[in-house]
Amino acid sequence: MAVPIRAILTFTLAAVLLADPAPRTGGTQTFRQWIAGQEAGGSSRKLTRGPEGVRIESREWAKLERMGVTISQDLWESALKRPDGSLQFTFRVALSQEPVEGQASWTPAEPGKLRVTYRNLPVKTVDLPEGTTLWPGDVDDLLKAAAAARRPVHLRSFNVPTQQPAALDLEPVGADPLPGYPGAVRFRGKASEGPMAQEMEMWIDPAEGDLKSVGSFAGIVMVSQREGLPPLAAAKGDKTFFEPTLKTLPPHPFVPWVRDVTVRWEGKGTLDLPVDAQQRPLGPNRFRLERAAPLAGAECTEPPVKGAPSAEDRPFLAATPLVQFRDPVFDGLVKRLDPPPGATRAELVRRVTAFVYDWIRDKDYTVGFASAQEVARCPRGDCTEHGVLEVALLRRLGVPARGVVGWVAMGEGMGLHFWVEARIGARWFPVDPTFDMVPASAFRLKLGTTDLADLGAVGWENAASTFQDGTWVPEAPWAAAVRVQGDTAYGPGFALRLPGSRWTWVEGRLDLDGRHRVTASPRPGSSSAVRLLQGRDGRRGWFGSGTLWADAGGGEWLRVEAVSEPEAFRLLDALEIRR
Template identity: 25%
Template sequence: MHFVIRRNVWLAGLLALPLLAHATPLEDQWFTVLLDGRKIGAFESKREVKGSQVVTTQALELVLDRAGSHVALGSTETSTETADGQPLAFRSLSRLSGNETIVDGRLRNGAADITTRSSGETRQRRLPWPNGALLPEGQRLAGLRAGLAPGTKYRALSFQPSSLDAAEVVSVVAAPEEVDLPGGRMRLYPVEQTIAFPGAPMKTRAWVDADQTIHKLTMPIMGVELTLLACDHACATAPNQGTDVFERTLMPSPRPLRIEELAGAMRYTLAARDRDAKLALPETDEQRVERRDGAVVVTIRRTAAAHAEAKPDANDYAPNDWLQSKAPEIVRLAQRAVGDARAPRERMQRIEAFVRGFIRTKSLDVGYASALEVARKPEGDCTEHAVLVAALGRALGIATRVVDGLAYAPGFAGKDQVFVPHAWAQAFVDGRWQSFDAALHGFDAGHIALSVGDGDPWRFYSGLDLLGRIELRKAESIAEPIQ
């Protein structure tokens, strides 16, 4: 029913390390990774000069616990640049629960030739390179030029190979302070960074010495703190302690919700625990959002009503690395699911029911699999149901997308009356976006959308960032439809 922390979310912050320049760069650095003070993994950053090129490699290995299950994930990114920081090529290798995705990119004439390999499928395409986007060495040099005078502020456009996105990073240097580290106390310069991910900026803080060598980095994740501490190889690779990240993502309901209420329309009043934080929830044909007195009021109707939401574009029909809708296995499965149904709504209803039964093993151990992986090995939780529903719809020419949010549960993992992290699919049928939830018994007004995407884990960041940082103040049953 719930989804694992997406690997790219963690990488977005952890791989921001090279944004801070080393006057004399260390060739190899190791870090222990802590969540809420408990060790969950290791991170390595390596820089090599090879003739006229600089190669930076960063590797992350984590083990996450969720409701008693262990999910191992890892990612390695390698970037090749000129000595003056001009990007040449990159590679991202991601591993999650045995599934591996490789993205290779090579720059040529202002664009990047991209090759993606996943689930035995290879996809090639050419993407325009964002103007001014930098890889690690270019970012390092930008920080070196800016210096460490307190109050210094500088900007850089950071390209993330794992997501094929660029995000602006604003860095601000603060006055030096004493910092406790495994090797003793050091006087370091704090550098605060704001990474402008769409809809959900991430803020990190790093502590560096006078040579701009990083010794500590922190970032908020789901209301707790993720910390990296520089140490030796033995320290970084010591046994993990483990911590259950899932419990932190549950949102208590102020009261029990009845089945008949959820079958109609509900109005929820949400607020950020941090008063300065801004909640940005999407509006859909089922969900209306408005701001009232510092809170966000979300009205959800089980039956979609077309209004101002954008109609589908070409990307909503097309295959991608996570929704391989043109793969023969997916096409055959889609035809098997719908049988003789011809109307798009009926086809999606049959797909929803089919996927519910097709994924026989309901497991939390998968983490995140693509639609093709699920078709070949039908097991997983809500994310596996969602991506397969979306891919089967696209295979039949129906526009679909994947929604990340929360779903109401009377009881879950020992907790009563909670909203649980969840994912489901939407399809554009009868002139509106309608939800289909194969992991549960269909969509109802107990679903709160936090973000809408194309099935790529990276697109879930804006929703994931809210988990553990929002509270539900009021839940009301309403009679009026969404206008």
């Protein structure tokens, strides 16, 4: 399950790019950043003047520990203002190993247009909202003037690297000196970038500009302040940046097999979620979640898009900075995928989902957010890496595809997740390459979709903040639908029988013969199992590290723990799975 690493840089950009003034007389300004009481990054700004004009060079960086691994992300931008007033931006965003690089330009002749170019992609024209401030030096002037006059700040800006509009709305609270800055004025209000909004306090000096910003994301306090101010004391015992992205659930051994479930929100506020065939409201903060109906009829024969796409499909077949499927590396991937001639959309979706699951051998949390072209070269990562690669391959093959941001239930917990929808027939069909699920499992809360058009379009920020003050709880029968009787365990819509064995069912845990824990599982990957088995009835299985994975049919698998290899063969031969 992914976590919103990019939100760290988003906070830095909202709190720093919007508000950090560029030095007006040259030199460099440096800021340090703390997240949950731990220093985790910073930013710097440098202004120079030359024959070509005034240049402001900025950098923001973040570094956090996650699952024992250090994740680093970095953004660099150079803004040039020429004597004729035109602006030129060059930027590089490194969310993982391979940075995304681009350029943008603006001219006074077209004040509402920004031209953006990325390597190997056509020029993109962005319509700027009226009153947008692009030049960082103008931000500096506005903040200083507001502090000097003790008047409100109402700033509309645009984050060029992430292609997101930004806003800063502050009211002066009063004089609040900081060490070395006796004229500092404290402001309070809101800062936003794209869908992310947060309450913020900011200290601004009439002569020096921005000094310090304090905001929060998903309940985690974030502080950015000028180098030289007293550093924050290291906090102990605070929740980490990633804790709000994980929630516990009542245990259920067959979560991936659940066909439908009713859930209710227990927390603050009323949540408004998208509505589709898989997610229907039953009242305030109560939803019915269902697995998508299998593809059938004309859906199974629909061909991929050939030639120019329709206006409706165009955004979901486009190459973007995150899914540059025209990169030569995809030639090799498509050759390995080997789609049969005349393959339908349904066939391509099944084939691509299984291929992506197998291609990403190292399924871990070491990657912040890699582009599809990076994943194609370096198959490592979590759900975001699986998702962007699936979207890229489907689009390359002519199947409209988009990403989905939300929460998924697996095992005994819920976590932030990213999966994929493909347009087949009249619907968006959900699949999950992280677990090789076609269709995707039922127990997932969809918060929104993304066409992955730019670096700011993923939506992690909104996903994390939505669930910071509560969780979703499954209503009965939930695990109570599971029962055991002698050599048979019954669940909703299925039965597991192993002649001569005994099942035990205690507090949501299902055991076989008192020592083998049994759960539903995703298909084993090549890194988790080492040997393919086959039962007498032709049932497939994998065995490795004391675990048996038995094919339950329909793309579903059963996991049996703490078994020897002879026991694995016996179980695979004798196990009966009835539906």
